[in-house]
Amino acid sequence: xxxxxxxxxxxxxxxxxxxxxxxxxxxxxxxxxxxxxxxxxxxxxxxxxxxxxxxxxxxxxxxxxxxxxxxxxxxxxxxxxxxxxxxxxxxxxxxxxxxxxxxxxxxxxxxxxxx
Amino acid sequence: xxxxxxxxxxxxxxxxxxxxxxxxxxxxxxxxxxxxxxxxxxxxxxxxxxxxxxxxxxxxxxxxxxxxxxxxxxxxxxxxxxxxxxxxxxxxxxxxxxxxxxxxxxxxxxxxxx
Numbered sequence: 001x002x003x004x005x006x007x008x009x010x011x012x013x014x015x016x017x018x019x020x021x022x023x024x025x026x027x028x029x030x031x032x033x034x035x036x037x038x039x040x041x042x043x044x045x046x047x048x049x050x051x052x053x054x055x056x057x058x059x060x061x062x063x064x065x066x067x068x069x070x071x072x073x074x075x076x077x078x079x080x081x082x083x084x085x086x087x088x089x090x091x092x093x094x095x096x097x098x099x100x101x102x103x104x105x106x107x108x109x110x111x112x113x114x115x
Numbered sequence: 116x117x118x119x120x121x122x123x124x125x126x127x128x129x130x131x132x133x134x135x136x137x138x139x140x141x142x143x144x145x146x147x148x149x150x151x152x153x154x155x156x157x158x159x160x161x162x163x164x165x166x167x168x169x170x171x172x173x174x175x176x177x178x179x180x181x182x183x184x185x186x187x188x189x190x191x192x193x194x195x196x197x198x199x200x201x202x203x204x205x206x207x208x209x210x211x212x213x214x215x216x217x218x219x220x221x222x223x224x225x226x227x228x229x
Binding site for chain 1: 157161
């Protein structure tokens with residue numbers, strides 16, 4: 001158990017819908033990262049927040065957005081869902097503000113299925 | 116752009132046999148290097164990491180990895196595989212001075228024969 005929690009564990013929805021994935025980082029961690037794992041693309045970095053501020057952006061679609069709240073939990077919002085958005089979404093957290101020296105601890109993931 | 120290649124999609128080894136999983140990276144300098152393991156239905160767990168210094172790195176669960184600059188490789192090894200090692204293994208790189216996001220390889224799935 002990494003100490004990173006993600007809810008829900010599974011999510012099934014329809015095309016065109018909007019969903020919110022939630023992540024609580026390890027106690028004391030200030031950074032939250034979101035990754036998408038799909039069969040064709042593998043594990044891809046989406047976005048990072050540090051202490052409430054966006055720190056780095058990866059291959060995140062404009063239909064996706066995220067935020068980190070004052071209590072440091074984070075939410076990833078996916079809208080206008082398409083079949084290709086079906087994937088496993090991981091959240092990771094780290095102590096510091098980023099930099100590859102910061103070890104990232106991963107949550108168990110949320111499996112999103114878009115029908 | 117940085118990239119990570121794990122040439123083997125699937126490897127099967129017998130329990131008790133030795134294991135080597137390959138990882139090659141593309142980057143102009145020495146990146147930070149990581150190996151993660153993902154068991155079925157689980158998140159990723161860090162096995163080991165290399166930042167600098169001794170090129171042979173020891174990790175958890177009896178794993179080790181060796182950084183070879185000349186080959187741009189960071190192969191993961193274990194002398195004797197246990198059935199519980201069956202999982203998917205991911206090599207990742209982090210770029211020094213970057214914001215910290217990791218670039219992952221596509222993974223190698225390890226099956227263990229009894």
